[in-house]
Amino acid sequence: RITVLLCTNMTGTDRLPMFVIGKSKKPRAFSNFIPKAHNIQYTANTRAWMNAELFNSWLSYFDKRLSRRVALIMDNAPVHKVMVPLRNVEVIFLNPNTTSHCQPLDMGIIASFKRGYLSKLLFHQAVEVMAKKAFRYSLDQCLIFARDAWYSITNTTISNCFWEADIRRSEQD
Numbered sequence: 001r002i003t004v005l006l007c008t009n010m011t012g013t014d015r016l017p018m019f020v021i022g023k024s025k026k027p028r029a030f031s032n033f034i035p036k037a038h039n040i041q042y043t044a045n046t047r048a049w050m051n052a053e054l055f056n057s058w059l060s061y062f063d064k065r066l067s068r069r070v071a072l073i074m075d076n077a078p079v080h081k082v083m084v085p086l087r088n089v090e091v092i093f094l095n096p097n098t099t100s101h102c103q104p105l106d107m108g109i110i111a112s113f114k115r116g117y118l119s120k121l122l123f124h125q126a127v128e129v130m131a132k133k134a135f136r137y138s139l140d141q142c143l144i145f146a147r148d149a150w151y152s153i154t155n156t157t158i159s160n161c162f163w164e165a166d167i168r169r170s171e172q173d
Contacts, residue, residue, distance in 0.1 A: 001048045002139070005058065006105060006113065006150060009070075010167060012158030016065075017041050018150055019058050020143060023048045029138035040143055050077075056084045063089045073167070075103060107161040109153060116149030 005019035017039045025044045035042035041061075043054060059082065062072070066088035074080050076093045094103060121137070124145070128135035162168070 002142075003048055003050055004146060005050065006110070007062070007072075008105075008109070008158055010104070010159065010162040012153070012155030015150065016062065018143075018147060019043075020146075021045060021048050021050060021054060022139065027139050029140040033140035033143075035143065038144060038147060040147055042143075050079050052079045052081050052083065055079050056082070059086065059089065059091075060084050063087060073103065102165050102167075104158070104162045104165040104167060107164045109158055109161050112153045112157055113146075113149050116152050117146050120145040120148055 001023060003021040005021075007016040007019075008014065019041045020035070020043070022042065022044045023046065030042075041058075043057075045051060045054065059072075063084075063086045069088055069090065072089050072091050074091060074093055076096055080091075080093070082091055121142070124137075124141070125135050
């Protein structure tokens, strides 16, 4: 099991590397695999779930990489407690039970990511079957498939999802 955090701007031109939470700090699959070298942030905890400590660690990373002020739209999950000082990020929490109606990633970006991941997984499986090989997937392979799926989502898809969520640029933005 893993948890994946995805973050992008409204045009899709500035996507953050996937933030992945696994169960093991040093999975066996990572013996020759360095996630950062593949543009993936990886961390671990016993349940592979987001918690307040990991969230604030990611939020600090996000804030430090910015050179301008941004609004970060998030659902109001209990682990999303801002406990670090932020210079460049204003966190805007959605009202309870509104996430699927107004959060851009829930308007189609996550679904597109999952479709892309499954497509890459099934293609690899088909190649293995045609070569009459047994197919097994390791965590490093799956993370590469997920990373490729994340970066294969078109900027148009991302923009359309923000538009659908009624988040639009104004002339003064």
